[in-house]
Amino acid sequence: MDRTASGRASGRVTIREVAEDAGVSVAAVSKVLRDAYGVSDLMQAKVRASMAKLGYRPHTAARGMRGQxxxxxxxxxxxxxxxxxxxxxxxxxxxxxxxxxxxxxxxxxxxxxxxxxxxxxxxxxxxxxxxxxxxxxxxxxxxxxxxxxxxxxxxxxxxxxxxxxxxNDDERGGALVVEHLLSQGYKRPAMITLRRADLGQADVSQRREAGFIAAMRAAGFEGSAIRIAPAADDIDNVTATVRLLLEGPNPPDAIFGWADYYALEVLSAVRSLGLRVPEDVGVIGYDNSPPCAYTQNDLTSIDQSxxxxxxxxxxxxxxxxxxxxxxxxxxxxxxxxxxxxxxxxxx
Amino acid sequence: MDRTASGRASGRVTIREVAEDAGVSVAAVSKVLRDAYGVSDLMQAKVRASMAKLGYRPHTAARGMRGQxxxxxxxxxxxxxxxxxxxxxxxxxxxxxxxxxxxxxxxxxxxxxxxxxxxxxxxxxxxxxxxxxxxxxxxxxxxxxxxxxxxxxxxxxxxxxxxxxxxNDDERGGALVVEHLLSQGYKRPAMITLRRADLGQADVSQRREAGFIAAMRAAGFEGSAIRIAPAADDIDNVTATVRLLLEGPNPPDAIFGWADYYALEVLSAVRSLGLRVPEDVGVIGYDNSPPCAYTQNDLTSIDQSxxxxxxxxxxxxxxxxxxxxxxxxxxxxxxxxxxxxxxxxxx
DNA sequence: TGTTCTACGTGTATCGTTCTACAGATTTGT
DNA sequence: ACAAATCTGTAGAACGATACACGTAGAACA
The missing domain is CATH 3.40.50.2300 (Response regulator)
Structure with missing residues (x-):
């Protein structure tokens, strides 16, 4: 739109114009920009004043060519x-x-x-x-x-x-879940976990599983009494998995959703089956995200800061x-x- | 780490190297990249082959210097x-x-x-x-x-x-809310809206308010019977506002939260007061976002595609x-x- | 007084693209 | 068959910063 002082046709102020206005070299302005070594207070002030006056903002693409x-x-x-x-x-x-x-x-x-x-x-x-x-x-x-x-x-x-x-220490978190559920009097906890590409030990859900399993073992559970049901990453699948668990033989009396957004769906699925939370089935999540606090969810969760x-x-x-x-x-x-x-x- | 064919020290393949490999000019490669005018099928193929072979990806910062x-x-x-x-x-x-x-x-x-x-x-x-x-x-x-x-x-x-x-047509949406609530037999709808910097007509919540008010008028409501309560953009404020409405004189029997994330908080607040939804108080949101479908929310909402x-x-x-x-x-x-x-x- | 530092500034090549201008080749029109 | 038009491709100057290699001035030291 308008031409700059130096006569170029561009809406943008460049480092060159700042340098001209401040009466210093382009390199000096660059130094100020990067708080690099070798800038006196006086120059610092002059340059900053010019930048503010002209409304200069560095062109990031240009910076990226050589620096950060x-x-x-x-x-x-x-x-x-x-x-x-x-x-x-x-x-x-x-x-x-x-x-x-x-x-x-x-x-x-x-x-x-x-x-x-x-x-x-x-x-x-x-x-x-x-x-x-x-x-x-x-x-x-x-x-x-x-x-x-x-x-x-x-x-x-x-x-x-x-x-x-x-x-956070996901393995410890998985164990906390078991300890909490048992302390509340639940007898048959199950976990719904995420089934995804195999990331091995790196995977958060697998760490939580590991902690869950270890704590269950420590509490005397064994073999098929340690139930871990994988569900794909979409709501219909979670609901179907919950139904399978609760309508199958020897249903769990508490379900751990590996993360809150799973647990909220577990909550939904459990209630849609006409079961009461927490009386018939306990539900616990992981993350302590904001929806946990809503009255309609009131979801116990593991906070990981x-x-x-x-x-x-x-x-x-x-x-x-x-x-x-x-x-x-x-x-x-x-x-x-x-x-x-x-x-x-x-x- | 490794040096490129052209001898520069850089891990990245540049347009220059692609040009060398394909036996064409740098400008030609650039043209292929931008599907610009003046490129023969033969050259197109040659260049694309070299790009794939070398694993070339354009340097966006450099592009930004002159083009897009x-x-x-x-x-x-x-x-x-x-x-x-x-x-x-x-x-x-x-x-x-x-x-x-x-x-x-x-x-x-x-x-x-x-x-x-x-x-x-x-x-x-x-x-x-x-x-x-x-x-x-x-x-x-x-x-x-x-x-x-x-x-x-x-x-x-x-x-x-x-x-x-x-x-979406937010004014129409605000009217739909009123029509729906009245058709369900609610007699005293109120709206909880967002109070924020004054954007005037541009503001989504204000458009919904306008539609709400117009529809209420059309249904015979007037003056203080049309209740619009502003709440700041945080959950404690929404809860406090709901409490004020429901514990005050002439409480509403239905509340419209201007957006789902407000309505979910309204739901929470209403239930925390020991009131039943939908029997004592109806709640409706706007957006038809995924949480609406959870059994524990089961929230009526306006879908805006x-x-x-x-x-x-x-x-x-x-x-x-x-x-x-x-x-x-x-x-x-x-x-x-x-x-x-x-x-x-x-x- | 001369030498060596240190602090402060400057000049300018350079980054990897795009884009303008133009040259050569090919096709079209008459 | 020749000029005009069209099509392909090239050369090289930007774009706006950074960072290297210097130059300079004044201070410190002997």
């Missing part, structure tokens, strides 16, 4: 999981006060889509990636880690060296971008948040 | 609203088969954050922006529209010429990027989806 883009890519495995917002809040906390901006890609639970998003982020020269609940294997994550700094959330890789991770996890993932990523090359793996301890859905003994 | 970035920025006003995923699915539909990648920014309900995100997207040379439920004024959106193509969702601006929009809206927003944006300069405003008609939460007469 100050962009963090966040891969969100899916956008319907009510737990993720807490993590995002934490990431925002961790990035607050820095120049870094988080931009999100949404995976919709598909590995192909996740790969495409990761590529898109790398192609856009993002300085670092945070992956939340992704379905990529360790090898795939490591391949990407060679192109950008990476921190993963909801993926256990304690031995990984090329990237960092932030998690999502905000704390998000904050630490961001911190670790920034450290790695700053140059750390050794890996760090943050783990927080989960806690039971008891609500009515498992209150068999009136409280 | 093939990136669509999506501003998500908040990530907790269970309706938005439908819109996102629609956007994905609309972008499928194109080179465009959607990247999301999350506003957390703050105008300042939204502005920062929009700036970040423009600075990153994104080709177009889709804004979902944003709180920016028409003037602010128009200012941005001079720097990038824009389509808004959940923001009514039928007279805007600088940007496109996709919406979110996927369709998202798809059209993407379509309009792509058209605008391709050069259209006149505005288009897509509107779809809403529909009642009746569930138990308003089933006063047994069905």
């Amino acid at each position: 883009t100050y962009t963090i890519g966040v891969l969100l495995a899916d956008v319907r999981n009510p737990f993720f917002p807490q993590l995002i809040d934490g990431i925002d906390d961790g990035l607050a006060g820095t120049q870094y901006v988080p931009l999100f890609g949404i995976g919709h639970g598909s590995t192909t889509t996740e790969e495409a998003i990761v590529h898109a982020m790398v192609d856009r020269r993002m300085d670092g990636l945070i992956m939340i609940g992704q379905r990529l294997t360790n090898a795939e994550v490591e391949a990407t880690a060679r192109e950008a700094a990476i921190a993963v959330i909801g993926h256990h890789a304690p031995q990984a060296t090329l990237f960092d991770s932030a998690n 999502g905000r704390e996890i998000g904050r630490n993932a961001a911190r670790l990523l920034l450290e790695r971008i700053a140059g750390r090359t050794t890996a760090e793996h943050f783990v927080v301890q989960p806690q039971v948040v008891a609500r009515r859905s498992t209150a068999r003994r009136p409280d | 970035t093939y990136t669509i920025g999506v501003l998500l006003a908040d990530v907790r609203n269970p309706f938005f995923p439908q819109l996102i699915d629609g956007i994905d539909d609309g972008l499928a088969g194109t080179q465009y990648v959607p990247l999301f920014g999350i506003g957390h309900g703050s105008t300042t954050t939204e502005e920062a995100i929009v700036h970040a997207m423009v600075d990153r040379r994104m080709d177009g922006l889709i804004m979902i439920g944003q709180r920016l004024t028409n003037a602010e959106v128009e200012a941005t529209a001079r720097e990038a193509a824009i389509a808004v969702i959940g923001h009514h601006a039928p007279q805007a010429t600088l940007f496109d929009s996709a919406n 979110g996927r369709e809206i998202g798809r059209n927003a993407a379509r309009l944006l792509l058209e605008r990027i391709a050069g259209r300069t006149t505005a288009e405003h897509f509107v779809v008609q809403p529909q009642v989806v009746a569930r138990r939460s308003t089933a006063r007469r047994p069905d």
